[in-house]
Amino acid sequence: MSNTDTAKPVIRLFESLCKEHLHGKDNVVHLVLIALLSAGHILIEDLPGLGKTTIALAIARITGLSFGRIQCTSDLLPSDITGLSVFNRESGHFNFNPGPIFNNIVLLDEINRAMPRTQSAMLEAMEERRVTIEGITHQLPQPFMVFATQNPSDQSGTFLLPESQLDRFLICTDIGYPPEMLERNIISTGGIRERIEEISPLINISEIMQARLTVEKDVYLSDKVVGYIHKVVMATRKHPLIQIGLSTRAAINLAQAARAEAFLAGRDYVAPDDVKKIASAVCSHRLIARAGQSADRKGLLREIIDVIPLPLA
Amino acid sequence: MITASKVGSILSFAIAFAGISPVFFWIEPFPRLIFVLGFLIGILQEKADRWRIKNLYFNLLLLPLFIWYLLQYSRNNPVQPVVSVLTIMLAARLCGEKNNRNLMQINLLALLCLASRSLFDLSPSFLFWLALLLLLIPVSLVVLTFYAQDNGIKFVRAELNRVILSAILITLVTIPGMVLLFPILPRTAIPMWTFLTPSSVNSTGLSDKVEPGTTSSSHTSSRLAFRAEVQKQEQPPYWRGTVFNRIENNNSWSRYVQTLPSETIVYSGNSMLQTIYPEPSSSRIIVAMDAAREISLPRIRTAPDLVYEYPRIPTKRMAYTARSFTDGVLSTRADIRSSFYLITPSNLSERTLQLAKYIQKNARTDRERLELTEQHFINGKYRYTTVGLPTGQDAIEQFLFESKQGHCEFFASSFAILLRAAGVPARLVGGYLGGEYNDIGGYYIVTEDKAHVWVEVYIKEKGWIRTDPSRFAINSEAVWNQQKKPDMILRFRLLIDSLDYHWNRTIVSYDFERQVEQIRFAGNKLQSLQGITKISWLVPLILLSATFAALTILNSRLHFLANSREKRLLRRFKKIIKKRFGETVEIDNKGFFEIASATGDPLVLEFCNIYAASFYKDRKLERYELERLEKLLGYISRGRK
Numbered sequence: 026m027s028n029t030d031t032a033k034p035v036i037r038l039f040e041s042l043c044k045e046h047l048h049g050k051d052n053v054v055h056l057v058l059i060a061l062l063s064a065g066h067i068l069i070e071d072l073p074g075l076g077k078t079t080i081a082l083a084i085a086r087i088t089g090l091s092f093g094r095i096q097c098t099s100d101l102l103p104s105d106i107t108g109l110s111v112f113n114r115e116s117g118h119f120n121f122n123p124g125p126i127f128n129n130i131v132l133l134d135e136i137n138r139a140m141p142r143t144q145s146a147m148l149e150a151m152e153e154r155r156v157t158i159e160g161i162t163h164q165l166p167q168p169f170m171v172f173a174t175q176n177p178s179d180q181s182g183t184f185l186l187p188e189s190q191l192d193r194f195l196i197c198t199d200i201g202y203p204p205e206m207l208e209r210n211i212i213s214t215g216g217i218r219e220r221i222e223e224i225s226p227l228i229n230i231s232e233i234m235q236a237r238l239t240v241e242k243d244v245y246l247s248d249k250v251v252g253y254i255h256k257v258v259m260a261t262r263k264h265p266l267i268q269i270g271l272s273t274r275a276a277i278n279l280a281q282a283a284r285a286e287a288f289l290a291g292r293d294y295v296a297p298d299d300v301k302k303i304a305s306a307v308c309s310h311r312l313i314a315r316a317g318q319s320a321d322r323k324g325l326l327r328e329i330i331d332v333i334p335l336p337l338a
Numbered sequence: 339m340i341t342a343s344k345v346g347s348i349l350s351f352a353i354a355f356a357g358i359s360p361v362f363f364w365i366e367p368f369p370r371l372i373f374v375l376g377f378l379i380g381i382l383q384e385k386a387d388r389w390r391i392k393n394l395y396f397n398l399l400l401l402p403l404f405i406w407y408l409l410q411y412s413r414n415n416p417v418q419p420v421v422s423v424l425t426i427m428l429a430a431r432l433c434g435e436k437n438n439r440n441l442m443q444i445n446l447l448a449l450l451c452l453a454s455r456s457l458f459d460l461s462p463s464f465l466f467w468l469a470l471l472l473l474l475i476p477v478s479l480v481v482l483t484f485y486a487q488d489n490g491i492k493f494v495r496a497e498l499n500r501v502i503l504s505a506i507l508i509t510l511v512t513i514p515g516m517v518l519l520f521p522i523l524p525r526t527a528i529p530m531w532t533f534l535t536p537s538s539v540n541s542t543g544l545s546d547k548v549e550p551g552t553t554s555s556s557h558t559s560s561r562l563a564f565r566a567e568v569q570k571q572e573q574p575p576y577w578r579g580t581v582f583n584r585i586e587n588n589n590s591w592s593r594y595v596q597t598l599p600s601e602t603i604v605y606s607g608n609s610m611l612q613t614i615y616p617e618p619s620s621s622r623i624i625v626a627m628d629a630a631r632e633i634s635l636p637r638i639r640t641a642p643d644l645v646y647e648y649p650r651i652p653t654k655r656m657a658y659t660a661r662s663f664t665d666g667v668l669s670t671r672a673d674i675r676s677s678f679y680l681i682t683p684s685n686l687s688e689r690t691l692q693l694a695k696y697i698q699k700n701a702r703t704d705r706e707r708l709e710l711t712e713q714h715f716i717n718g719k720y721r722y723t724t725v726g727l728p729t730g731q732d733a734i735e736q737f738l739f740e741s742k743q744g745h746c747e748f749f750a751s752s753f754a755i756l757l758r759a760a761g762v763p764a765r766l767v768g769g770y771l772g773g774e775y776n777d778i779g780g781y782y783i784v785t786e787d788k789a790h791v792w793v794e795v796y797i798k799e800k801g802w803i804r805t806d807p808s809r810f811a812i813n814s815e816a817v818w819n820q821q822k823k824p825d826m827i828l829r830f831r832l833l834i835d836s837l838d839y840h841w842n843r844t845i846v847s848y849d850f851e852r853q854v855e856q857i858r859f860a861g862n863k864l865q866s867l868q869g870i871t872k873i874s875w876l877v878p879l880i881l882l883s884a885t886f887a888a889l890t891i892l893n894s895r896l897h898f899l900a901n902s903r904e905k906r907l908l909r910r911f912k913k914i915i916k917k918r919f920g921e922t923v924e925i926d927n928k929g930f931f932e933i934a935s936a937t938g939d940p941l942v943l944e945f946c947n948i949y950a951a952s953f954y955k956d957r958k959l960e961r962y963e964l965e966r967l968e969k970l971l972g973y974i975s976r977g978r979k
Contacts, residue, residue: 247954290931294954298929335929338908338953 031232031239032288035062038087038227039289046083046217046224048210049203050076055289056196056306057084057172061233062240062285065195065278066151066171068136068186068310073176075200081132081172082221088233089226091166093128097139103146107156121158126150129166129230133173137183144186147171148193168233188269188313195278197310236288244284245294249336253297254279257304260329261312267325269313282307297335304330339492342485347384347436349478350444351377354432356470357448358425360455360463366418369425376429383433393434400430421454438486445475462841472512476505494961496903548582548591548766548791550747551733560785561617563770564625565839567781568612574772575664576792576804577784578628581643582766585758587683589734591751591766593645599675601642603801605631607665615657615842622648625769626660628804629668634659643765644668655842668794669801676796679763682755687735694759704762704797708805711756715810718742720749722811746808750791753807763796767804779836904959907967911945914975945970 039058043051053069057080060067069077078094085092095106108124125131126147136144150156154165173194175186191197203211254276262270271279279300286299309322358373403426407419428447431440452467480501484491493501566577582591583598612627624633624646635658639647686694693714701707721743728736728744734755737748750766757764768791773784792806808814915925915933923936930946948967952959959967 245955247956249956250954292951294951296929296931296950296954298931301929301932331927334927337930338905 031236032291034228034232035236036289036291041227042083042087046087046220047076047080049207050080050200053080053198053200054084056198058289059282059285059303059306060196061088061168061170062236062288063195063278063281064168064170064237065281066173066193068173068175068191068194068197069200070175070177070197070310071199071201072178073135075202076216077174077200078132078134079216079218079221080200081130083217083224084172085130086221086224087226088130088228090129090168090230090233092130092132093125094132094134095125096134097136097143099138099140101139101143103143104158106143106147107150107158110159119159121161121163123163126156127163127165129168129170131169131171133171135176136173137175137185139184141184144184144190148190152193168230168237188311191310192272192274194310195282196306198306240281240285240288243293244287246280246284247294250283250295250297250300251280253333253336254283254300256333257300257308257330260333261308261326264325264329266315267312268315271308271311275308275311279304279307301330301335339494340498342481342491342493343436343489345481345493345498346438346441346478346485349474349481350436350441351381351384351432353445353448353471353474353478354428356467356474357451358428360467361421361425361451361458364455364458365421365425369422369429373425373429376426376433380432380434393440396430396434400427417454417457421451421457424451424454438482438489441478441482441485445478449475462837465841472509473506476508477502480505480508494964496964497961545768546580546593548747548751548768549589550737550744550751551589551727551729551731553727553729560787563619563784563786563788564614564616565779565781565783566612566614566627566773567779568610568627569780570775570777571610571664575782576628576666576767576790576806577625577770577773577788578630578644578767579623579625579769580645580767581641581794582768582791583643583679584681585683585751585755587685588731589683589751591754595641597678598642599678601674602671603629603631603644604669604671605663606669607663607667610662610664611659612662613657613659615655615839618652618655620651622651624648624658627662627664628666628767628769629664630660630662632661666804667801673798674763674796676763679765679796680758680761682758685731686755686759687732689739690735690755691759693738694756697756698760704795705800707760707762708757708795708797708803711753711760712805712807712810714756715749715753715807718810720744720811722746722749722808722813722817746791749807749811750793753805754793757793757795765794767792767794771806774832776832776836776839778832779839781839783832783835903964904953907949907964907971910971911949911974914971915942918974918977939974941970941974945974 035058039054042054047054057067059065061084069080071077081094082092084090095101104124106124106126108122108127110119110121112118113120133147136147139147150165151171154167154169156163156165176183202208257279258271258273258276261267264270280295282303283295283299286303287293287295290299305323305326309326312322312326314322314325354377362370362373404423407423410419424447428444428451431444431447434440436444449471452464452471455464455467484493484501564577568575580593582593584594585591609631610627614626616625624635624638626633626646629644630646633646635648635656637649639649641647697707697710697714701710718738719742720737722745723743724745726741726743727733727748728741730736734748734752737744738752738756754764754766768789770784770788771790771792773782773788775782790806790808792804792808794802794804796802808817811817912925915923915937919937923933925933928936930950931943934943934946945967948963948970949959952963
């Protein structure tokens with residue numbers, strides 16, 4: 026099967042989702058798909074009420090993947106996420122009751138409201154893709170993608186994810202307010218929350234897994250583009266306004282995401298354009314600015330990338 | 339676009355031409371004709387692209403010819419049959435169908451033909467044809483390699499250029515190797531086979547006998563005899579070769595060495611140092627300016643009358659220096675046994691004897707007798723000519739008293755006879771007179787038609803005095819002292835000759851020991867110069883940096899050439915985008931797809947897709963892709979949809 030054949034269902038899914046169901050969320054949907062294709066997790070950082078949960082639900086419906094939702098609170102315990110063993114009096118054994126994390130798409134709503142202990146357990150599960158409870162290791166289902174949301178505004182009783190934890194998310198993005206006409210439309214027709222249940226799946230798990238495999242193996246990454254990625258990473262490390270630049274994991278993730286981006290564009294090779302396009306979503310949340318500097322990491326990254334020459338000939 | 343087989347066959351014609359040209363005028367007329375026919379038929383068939391005659395028939399046809407030439411082969415005729423067979427085979431291959439193997443055979447045959455040229459002659463033009471073949475054959479080989487892989491393969495012009503460029507590079511890379519090999523490579527100093535078959539060599543003036551009256555006209559070729567590096571002389575110089583001291587009754591002069599009187603020459607006067615480069619010949623006589631005191635060659639035979647000879651015929655091209663005393667007078671330490679030089683033919687005619695008697699009676703000393711004889715020649719109004727010569731037993735008498743015209747042999751012979759009959763010792767000297775001076779190289783070019791005979795007269799207490807009776811001819815000024823105007827053709831000829839001269843000096847008669855000696859000499863000279871040692875470290879530094887710079891430039895040029903097509907395309911693309919979309923589309927530090935989406939032009943997108951698909955997949959653009967890209971650029975720049 027050629028790359029374009031593998032890409033077709035995914036692209037169809039994307040178009041259907043953006044045109045029919047989620048108006049004005051093209052960018053976020055695109056990034057979600059990239060995270061899904063490159064086996065990463067996504068963190069959506071925005072104010073409440075902008076459709077974070079709706080997007081996650083819509084994605085789950087249209088892909089036909091199982092969906093679990095965890096609403097984080099300060100008293101949420103790790104076992105509330107992973108599940109726990111319950112004593113069955115009839116059989117005389119402990120039976121394992123899997124928690125909501127045993128789903129393909131897991132929405133971690135308001136992750137910053139959970140206490141660090143729980144956050145940490147969750148992030149470990151994300152990284153390892155398995156959960157160990159009472160000495161027994163349980164594999165998480167494939168594909169597995171965490172869809173975390175975080176409220177950036179300073180609120181009491183929240184624990185903002187530390188930067189080291191942020192590095193675990195492939196993509197971090199905001200949603201933003203919808204454009205005026207769209208918002209008027211939404212106001213008049215109401216949200217789509219109720220209609221989400223009506224979305225029918227356009228893709229199955231094996232197609233998703235096939236697409237993932239293609240992204241990983243069949244999208245060619247030239248040395249020229251690798252050199253470009255390296256230049257970007259090095260530039261962030263040397264920049265005077267940045268305290269800690271991009272890690273090697275960031276570079277790996279950038280390459281992964283660029284592959285997925287190229288795949289979505291219907292190509293079987295990565296162009297530097299892909300890297301450029303995806304860089305801010307993949308990298309900006311991993312940068313640590315120097316104390317006293319503006320926190321506009323996205324703008325900073327764009328400035329850095331804009332002066333790096335692309336390999337053209 | 340052109341197919342590899344077409345390129346291969348065009349190259350094969352060029353190679354065959356370059357291979358046969360150097361030997362073309364040396365081979366026999368029949369193979370020459372066959373070759374021309376084969377060449378033309380080959381071109382015609384190539385044009386029509388039809389092969390009426392199968393190669394098999396050619397091979398069958400070749401068989402009897404091959405046997406015929408095999409029978410022709412002998413020790414006396416070892417070269418012509420071989421070269422003829424080579425030529426005919428080449429012709430057959432040219433007009434036959436050309437597959438990969440046949441084309442290779444043409445290359446090989448052409449190379450062999452060129453190599454056989456060195457059996458006839460080794461001249462600078464050989465170098466030209468060799469260089470041409472060395473350029474053509476690698477190109478052909480590279481093309482044939484492609485052809486062998488895929489016999490339908492086609493080239494566009496850029497690819498063809500690249501093939502040619504790489505082949506030229508192959509040749510250039512081998513040049514340092516060739517230069518390194520040059521000093522140790524053995525080479526023949528003279529053309530071997532033409533030398534062994536002496537018909538073409540030494541059909542010349544300088545012979546071992548002087549026989550006036552045997553033919554009515556004399557022909558001498560203008561073949562080169564030798565070159566002599568010496569400063570220009572005011573008078574045409576006399577080049578002394580051999581001495582004829584005995585005359586037979588049939589007026590034939592020869593050299594007789596058994597009872598040669600001993601004489602010791604006392605050298606005085608002007609001496610002249612010269613370096614002489616003789617052309618190969620079967621003569622053993624060593625020529626030098628009259629009269630040489632010493633000649634820098636080992637193991638040569640020196641006769642008392644200053645005739646120098648090789649012990650045997652030289653087998654290689656050589657050069658020697660000689661020191662000569664050019665005044666034309668050879669004083670002897672003691673009087674010589676003059677009776678040896680007074681023998682006259684017993685059948686001298688009455689008139690001759692009367693004239694001799696008259697000379698003897700009317701002068702008291704030998705000196706005066708010589709002057710009287712000279713006077714007779716001056717008053718006699720003799721003419722110098724090479725046609726209409728007197729012949730027969732009484733040729734000398736006819737010359738002296740009736741026809742009064744002849745060439746130098748008549749003048750010298752009759753002059754010497756008269757003197758001898760009058761009791762004055764005399765002998766004939768054979769050699770060359772004059773020669774053309776080449777100002778460019780600083781040497782005399784002496785051809786065989788400059789061969790000359792003059793007389794030496796012995797005067798007691800004075801020695802041998804050179805006198806040239808041909809000078810007393812009434813037209814002598816016109817014959818010897820004519821000043822050739824330096825016209826363009828002559829200058830060109832002299833230039834070519836000096837090339838030939840340097841070729842022989844440095845390439846053909848190349849002597850490794852001599853080169854080493856010269857290098858050592860140069861080294862010693864350098865060491866003796868104190869000033870140079872101070873800056874000596876600069877020289878290698880400059881050389882090294884110059885080499886480095888040259889390599890860098892070469893490298894960048896090569897890089898440019900290798901990638902030029904893609905780079906050029908990209909440059910054009912950027913230019914066109916800038917021109918067409920101007921301010922609205924920023925292209926600096928933008929990727930292809932960013933540019934394409936910014937322009938919104940599907941043609942730009944197609945261009946970017948094709949280009950990026952090859953560039954970011956690390957492969958070269960295919961031919962059809964390049965063509966498409968060129969076309970797209972055209973469309974984009976014209977703004978066509």
